[in-house]
Amino acid sequence: MEKVMEVSGLTGGYQKSKPVLHDINFNIRPHEIVGLIGLNGAGKSTTIKHILGLMEPHKGEVRIQGKTMAENMEEYRSRMAYIPETPLLYEELTLWEHLELTAMAYGIEEKAFKERADRLLKEFRMEKMIRWFPSHFSKGMRQKVMIMCAFLVNPKLYVADEPFVGLDPLGIKSFLDHMTDMKEKGCGILMSTHILATAEKYCDRFILLHEGRIVVKGTMEELREQLNLPGADLDDIYVAVTEEGRHE
Numbered sequence: 001m002e003k004v005m006e007v008s009g010l011t012g013g014y015q016k017s018k019p020v021l022h023d024i025n026f027n028i029r030p031h032e033i034v035g036l037i038g039l040n041g042a043g044k045s046t047t048i049k050h051i052l053g054l055m056e057p058h059k060g061e062v063r064i065q066g067k068t069m070a071e072n073m074e075e076y077r078s079r080m081a082y083i084p085e086t087p088l089l090y091e092e093l094t095l096w097e098h099l100e101l102t103a104m105a106y107g108i109e110e111k112a113f114k115e116r117a118d119r120l121l122k123e124f125r126m127e128k129m130i131r132w133f134p135s136h137f138s139k140g141m142r143q144k145v146m147i148m149c150a151f152l153v154n155p156k157l158y159v160a161d162e163p164f165v166g167l168d169p170l171g172i173k174s175f176l177d178h179m180t181d182m183k184e185k186g187c188g189i190l191m192s193t194h195i196l197a198t199a200e201k202y203c204d205r206f207i208l209l210h211e212g213r214i215v216v217k218g219t220m221e222e223l224r225e226q227l228n229l230p231g232a233d234l235d236d237i238y239v240a241v242t243e244e245g246r247h248e
C-alpha cells in the first residue's frame with residue numbers, strides 16, 4: 001500500500017558520538033492518524049526534527065511520498081505541514097497576514113486560499129481577530145494561528161508536536177474534527193502527545209518510544225497482544241512499557 005511517510009533505520013541526534021534515536025522504523029499510510037507516545041526525553045521531538053529535515057540522520061532515512069529531502073528539498077517540504085509545540089509567530093504581522101504569508105510560501109491560489117481561510121477562521125472562532133497582532137493573542141490563540149496555517153496548506157502529511165498545549169476544550173475539538181476530516185480525505189497524520197485518552201480515541205496506530213527506541217508499535221489491539229495485556233488501555237500500556245524498559 002502507498003505510504004505517505006516512511007522512516008527507516010533512523011539513528012540520529014545532536015552529536016554524532018551520542019545518538020538520541022536508535023534504529024527507528026515506522027510508516028504512515030493515507031487515512032491514518034498515528035500517535036507518537038513517550039515520556040519526557042524519550043525522543044519524540046528529535047524524531048520530528050529529523051522528519052522535518054532540521055536534523056540529518058546519522059544513519060537511515062525519511063521518505064515523504066517516496067522522496068527523501070536530499071532528492072528534492074522543496075517538494076519534500078511542501079508535502080507536509082508542521083504544527084509546533086511552541087507557536088512561532090511574526091510579531092509585526094496580523095493574523096490575516098500570517099495566513100497570507102503561508103499561502104504565498106506554499107503557492108496556494110487566491111480562491112482556494114480565501115475559501116480555506118474563511119472556513120478555518122470560523123471553525124476556530126478567530127474571525128474577529130484577523131487584524132490583530134500576535135502581542136494581543138492569548139497562548140491558545142497563538143497556537144490556533146499555527147494550526148490554521150498548517151490546515152491552510154492542505155498537504156498530504158501533517159506532523160503535530162503536542163498540538164493541544166494551550167488550547168481550550170472547544171479549540172481541541174475543532175483541531176480533532178479537522179484532523180479527522182483530513183484523515184478521511186486521505187492524509188496521513190503523525191501526532192505526538194501526552195494526552196493518552198485523546199490519543200487512544202483518535203489515533204489508529206501508536207508508536208511508543210522509550211529512551212530513543214521504539215518499544216512497541218501497532219493498533220491498540222496489537223499493543224495489547226504484544227504486551228500480553230488483554231483489556232489494557234493506552235495508560236496501562238504506557239506504564240507497562242516505561243516500567244519494564246522493554247525493547248523492540
Ligand SMILES: Nc1ncnc2c1ncn2[C@@H]1O[C@H](COP(=O)(O)OP(=O)(O)OP(=O)(O)O)[C@@H](O)[C@H]1O
Pocket residue numbers: 014020038039040041042043044045046047
Ligand atoms: N538541542 C538539544 N541538544 C542536545 N540534546 C538534546 C537537545 N534537545 C533534546 N536533547 C536530548 O535528546 C533526548 C530526547 O529529547 P526530545 O526533546 O526528543 O524528547 P521528547 O520525547 O520530545 O520529550 P518531551 O515530552 O519532554 O517533549 C533527551 O535526552 C534530550 O536531553
